[in-house]
Amino acid sequence: MDIGKRRWRWAFTLLAILLGIASRASGAPEQSLVERIEALQAGYPVQVLGDPILARQTLQRFYENRGYRLAWVRESRRQALADAIERLPRDGLNPADYHGELLQELVRRPEATLSEELIADRDLLFTDAFLLAGSHLADGKVNPESIHAEWTLTGRKTDIVPLLSRALDTGTLAQTLDDLRPRNADYLKLVQARERLSRLLGQPWLPIPDGPSIRPGDTDTRLPVIHQRLIALEDLSASASTASDLYDGELEAALPDFQARHGLEPDGIIGRQTLDALNRMPVERIRQIDASLERWRWLPRSLGDTYVLVNIAGFRLQMVKKGREVLHSRVIVGRPYRQTPVFSDRIRYLVFNPTWTVPRKLMVEDQLPEIRRDPGYLDRLGIEVFEGWGADRRKVDPRSVDWAALSKNHFPYQLVQGPGPQNALGRIKFMFPNRYDVYLHDTPGRYLFGRQERTFSSGCIRVEKPFELADQLLANGMDWSRQRIDVLVATGETTTVVLPLPIPIHIQYWTAWVDEQGRLQFRDDIYHRDGRLLNELRHSALADGQLPTPVVVSHASTAERRIHKTH
Incomplete structure (x- = not known):
């Protein structure tokens, strides 16, 4: 191919890209979106870039309301949502349930490298992510009736569609998601406590061995480790000495407070139950917090x-x-x-x-x-x-x-x-x-x-x-x-x-929960309800990778469907 023909071909390609962008900006319906929405309306599962679309009915209504036009044409809007999804762990929710990794990959991919069909797929994913995350923040991810057969509170069902439309128009996506969280001060304090406790993840947490009960005035080789554990849990001042084998001073004052906030008799004696509480892994405590956060989301706004x-x-x-x-x-x-x-x-x-x-x-x-x-x-x-x-x-x-x-x-x-x-x-x-x-x-x-x-x-x-x-x-x-x-x-x-x-x-x-003095409180799961809730909370339809057939998949090329692996 001579240089002249090559220049004409590059010019034609560039013109096609520009015309496509102009068409999308003009507000014309996007045919690729129409095809996918039609599949949803017919009841077929739709899988985009390897992830299933889950907010089916609300997603259909959203695009019907906007005449099947693309919603996520601005890079700043996409970046704002991708970042907001990455912050969901503070609420005990997993970004992977909301296409988190895929959104980040699509944000980084240059616009000019995406086909028209992949741009439509991207739009569906961002919309699905917002609708799912917004619904779960506002009303909870798990159906409370599946956990508590006796549940009688009529939970609110927040209409996320107009909220998404307004957030896209005003550029307030992160703020809109934040506003959907329970505004109760007890919920917000629990979120903050979770963030502090999360800093302990990955730190060494070797179990403190069993042994005789330790009383004030006793000496015991386990006491230095107990000092360190209480400092990590913020029950003991960071400046407290950790070298002593003697149970006295600051430890004697701190232990009853630790026991009280774990529902134990605050007698200052380090016995089996107190050791069990000290040995509980941070991730186990975080899961308790996650269960409590979900239960808060089931409650009315006020x-x-x-x-x-x-x-x-x-x-x-x-x-x-x-x-x-x-x-x-x-x-x-x-x-x-x-x-x-x-x-x-x-x-x-x-x-x-x-x-x-x-x-x-x-x-x-x-x-x-x-x-x-x-x-x-x-x-x-x-x-x-x-x-x-x-x-x-x-x-x-x-x-x-x-x-x-x-x-x-x-x-x-x-x-x-x-x-x-x-x-x-x-x-x-x-x-x-x-x-x-x-x-x-x-x-x-x-x-x-x-x-x-x-x-x-x-x-x-x-x-x-x-x-x-x-x-x-x-x-x-x-x-x-x-x-x-x-x-x-x-x-x-x-x-x-x-x-x-x-x-x-x-x-x-x-x-x-966090009490009126700002202390993080834990109690035993007396009715064994947390485990079932946490199983449901951790369950991810996206991670299952199993959808009934037939499945309508993205028309993007194989390379594009693997964008998160090859980019």
């Missing part, structure tokens, strides 16, 4: 101006007004085989001096064996026996009942405990009617609040400070005082008080 929050795994209750905690209390939750459910509702009324109608399951599984063993059981606890239900029920003498002949399939009675100091509900209960028959209440078993792990109930939540909680609830626009509450309780009469404005209550399950 918990309410005033609300009650119960953390089952943390055995704690908080009441918050206008962003400020006004009450915290220890609680007792359900046993592992009678777990307290996760749900949100509204506290609607309070009952003072309540009666307790024993739930049928408890009657046949718990009370019936006790009655058979102890004839005076019912009288001692003030429990009356009724035959039938509703207005037609009648009181019967418990001595006339053949308790030995009863069973779970034959139990035509109700057991009702009257008001009094022995009542299982104590002197007050907080009602938010729900299908689990779960509520908050007082309890006569006050000594159980002194235990570190408090799984003793049959599903309801026993509150250590019930009257303080009642005082806060009734102070919300009502003419009540603590003195008036005490007078009402002293009458012994069952009284219902309806709240003029129901107060939101959120019963949740977090094994990691």
